[in-house]
Amino acid sequence: xxxxxxxxxxxxxxxxxxxxxxxxxxxxxxxxxxxxxxxxxxxxxxxxxxxxxxxxxxxxxxxxxxxxxxxxxxxxxxxxxxxxxxxxxxxxxxxxxxxxxxxxxxxxxxxxxxxxxxxxxxxxxxxxxxxxxxxxxxxxxxxxxxxxxxxxxxxxxxxxxxxxxxx
Amino acid sequence: xxxxxxxxxxxxxxxxxxxxxxxxxxxxxxxxxxxxxxxxxxxxxxxxxxxxxxxxxxxxxxxxxxxxxxxxxxxxxxxxxxxxxxxxxxxxxxxxxxxxxxxxxxxxxxxxxxxxxxxxxxxxxxxxxxxxxxxxxxxxxxxxxxxxxxxxxxxxxxxxxxxxxxxxxxxxxxxxxxxxxxxxxxxxxxxxxxxxxxxxxxxxxxxxxxxxxxxxxxxxxxxxxxxxxxxxxxxxxxxxxxxxxxxxxxxxxxxxxxxxxxxxxxxxxxxxxxxxxxxxxxxxxxxxxxxxxxxxxxxxxxxxxxxxxxxxxxxxxxxxxxxxxxxxxxxxxxxxxxxxxxxxxxxxxxxxxxxxxxxxxxxxxxxxxxxxxxxxxxxxxxxxxxxxxxxxxxxxxxxxxxxxxxxxxxxxxxxxxxxxxxxxxxxxxxxxxxxxxxxxxxxxxxx
Numbered sequence: 001x002x003x004x005x006x007x008x009x010x011x012x013x014x015x016x017x018x019x020x021x022x023x024x025x026x027x028x029x030x031x032x033x034x035x036x037x038x039x040x041x042x043x044x045x046x047x048x049x050x051x052x053x054x055x056x057x058x059x060x061x062x063x064x065x066x067x068x069x070x071x072x073x074x075x076x077x078x079x080x081x082x083x084x085x086x087x088x089x090x091x092x093x094x095x096x097x098x099x100x101x102x103x104x105x106x107x108x109x110x111x112x113x114x115x116x117x118x119x120x121x122x123x124x125x126x127x128x129x130x131x132x133x134x135x136x137x138x139x140x141x142x143x144x145x146x147x148x149x150x151x152x153x154x155x156x157x158x159x160x161x162x163x164x165x166x167x
Numbered sequence: 168x169x170x171x172x173x174x175x176x177x178x179x180x181x182x183x184x185x186x187x188x189x190x191x192x193x194x195x196x197x198x199x200x201x202x203x204x205x206x207x208x209x210x211x212x213x214x215x216x217x218x219x220x221x222x223x224x225x226x227x228x229x230x231x232x233x234x235x236x237x238x239x240x241x242x243x244x245x246x247x248x249x250x251x252x253x254x255x256x257x258x259x260x261x262x263x264x265x266x267x268x269x270x271x272x273x274x275x276x277x278x279x280x281x282x283x284x285x286x287x288x289x290x291x292x293x294x295x296x297x298x299x300x301x302x303x304x305x306x307x308x309x310x311x312x313x314x315x316x317x318x319x320x321x322x323x324x325x326x327x328x329x330x331x332x333x334x335x336x337x338x339x340x341x342x343x344x345x346x347x348x349x350x351x352x353x354x355x356x357x358x359x360x361x362x363x364x365x366x367x368x369x370x371x372x373x374x375x376x377x378x379x380x381x382x383x384x385x386x387x388x389x390x391x392x393x394x395x396x397x398x399x400x401x402x403x404x405x406x407x408x409x410x411x412x413x414x415x416x417x418x419x420x421x422x423x424x425x426x427x428x429x430x431x432x433x434x435x436x437x438x439x440x441x442x443x444x445x446x447x448x449x450x451x452x453x454x455x456x457x458x459x460x461x462x463x464x465x466x467x468x469x470x471x472x473x474x475x476x477x478x479x480x481x482x483x484x485x486x487x488x489x490x491x492x493x494x495x496x497x498x499x500x501x502x503x504x505x506x507x508x509x510x511x512x513x514x515x516x517x518x519x520x521x522x523x524x525x526x527x528x529x530x531x532x533x534x535x536x537x538x539x540x541x542x543x544x545x546x547x548x549x550x551x552x553x554x555x556x557x558x559x560x561x562x563x564x565x566x567x568x569x570x571x572x573x574x575x576x577x578x579x580x581x582x583x584x585x586x587x588x589x590x591x592x593x594x595x596x597x598x599x600x601x602x603x604x605x606x607x608x609x610x611x612x613x614x
Contacts, residue, residue, distance in 0.1 A: 116375035
């Protein structure tokens with residue numbers, strides 16, 4: 001597979017390039033952007049991030065563990081206070097809430113580390129420092145015979161530079 | 168009203184240049200400042216070791232006032248730590264775009280303040296090496312902490328807040344660390360390379376990063392409101408006159424946001440001036456923070472009045488005596504400093520001229536910081552020194568050891584913040600750029 005890189009100076013040009021490339025049948029696209037952009041995200045249409053599920057799992061784990069820990073501890077060393085039940089659900093809710101937030105946050109960040117950093121660690125030969133400055137990059141994976149077509153779409157979308165990337 | 172005529176960044180590259188310029192090698196004045204703050208920390212460390220060796224007898228703590236400067240300072244720094252999350256999480260969810268210029272500084276401040284706050288209960292217990300008694304760890308005797316105690320709730324709340332704030336701060340920093348990695352050429356390049364975790368700004372990275380920031384904001388919003396509520400329950404669940412009141416939750420949260428915003432202004436105004444960041448930390452940002460100060464000052468002022476009203480209306484002689492003592496007793500100076508700084512000093516901010524006059528709002532923010540420390544001091548000290556039985560009334564005078572450790576906490580905060588200025592972008596580059604592109608798309612002139 002060959003790779004063609006188009007370099008642009010606007011997120012709106014990049015979003016247009018993505019739409020045109022998808023319209024022309026190119027499916028394997030990688031984007032480099034110095035800013036998050038709803039336009040680009042909508043053009044790529046990659047669906048919701050799986051981090052949503054991890055946050056939910058973290059929150060449920062946190063709140064369950066907190067209630068379990070407090071109720072178990074209450075029965076592990078039972079103290080009779082005014083004839084009240086050993087386990088008190090209402091005050092337990094406070095630590096339940098805190099651990100719900102804590103584990104929800106930890107699972108969310110672990111999700112980012114795995115999906116955002118670990119899984120995307122390879123295949124960035126086209127990256128250049130300008131992509132953290134004022135440049136936007138669109139990398140198209142295509143067969144050799146599709147290169148001219150990809151170059152043409154990228155140029156038409158406003159790329160200031162279009163080149164074939166070795167890799 | 169004259170139009171605001173501060174410079175506007177002309178390109179995304181200029182935004183990178185302006186903000187990353189702060190990371191360039193320090194000037195001698197900067198080094199002297201860090202050394203001065205670090206010296207305060209060193210003196211405080213000596214005082215702490217002295218106290219650890221001799222015990223809490225070197226403090227002014229004695230019956231009936233067993234909570235003093237340390238718990239006051241703990242509550243103060245927890246309050247300061249609220250601004251970062253308010254600006255980063257709550258204003259993010261409300262899509263208040265003006266927050267983008269100040270959120271990074273506020274988040275850093277939050278992390279440093281909560282780290283310092285967490286130290287104070289440990290300093291307060293004297294035998295600091297016994298801190299783990301609060302933690303539910305398996306032990307031979309099967310003893311556990313009392314999960315129905317607000318002090319244990321506090322342990323969980325503060326630690327949750329500390330970890331979540333650090334995560335929020337770091338996740339927000341990752342794209343900018345990538346930008347710093349691509350710019351600096353010295354040893355820090357390796358640091359940024361490691362800390363940016365291979366950030367390339369790819370679509371997958373942005374997709375997961377944006378979702379993470381959204382979720383952390385959603386989680387942090389109720390957290391920030393809960394943390395100071397839990398701190399307030401340390402007081403409100405007791406039977407001490409002046410403490411045992413249902414108003415404490417919202418009263419403490421409003422006070423925390425009030426002091427936190429003031430501290431953001433106190434630290435960002437000198438940064439703006441020293442690093443020529445007028446194009447980013449603009450007068451409209453101070454205008455908006457001034458409005459938040461007015462709102463929270465009004466809530467705090469109303470709460471002060473309501474405390475006195477309830478003392479009178481309840482016809483409870485202990486409550487009435489406690490508040491009389493607060494206003495006109497031995498330590499009434501603290502009460503009047505509190506009221507002057509927190510209720511009276513923000514009043515000129517009703518005028519836009521004062522909110523957009525950076526020097527004016529900076530001086531006001533200093534007064535608020537002083538006033539908010541005294542607020543906690545007044546609540547703790549006047550409550551405990553004047554409870555039910557006149558035979559058990561007493562006084563509290565902070566010792567030199569306590570005041571040295573208090574000063575050292577400010578030294579530590581300022582040391583961490585000044586070092587942070589040279590290690591990471593103090594303004595969120597990618598968020599400012601995002602606004603820049605949006606403004607250009609809508610034909611605007613500035614962010």
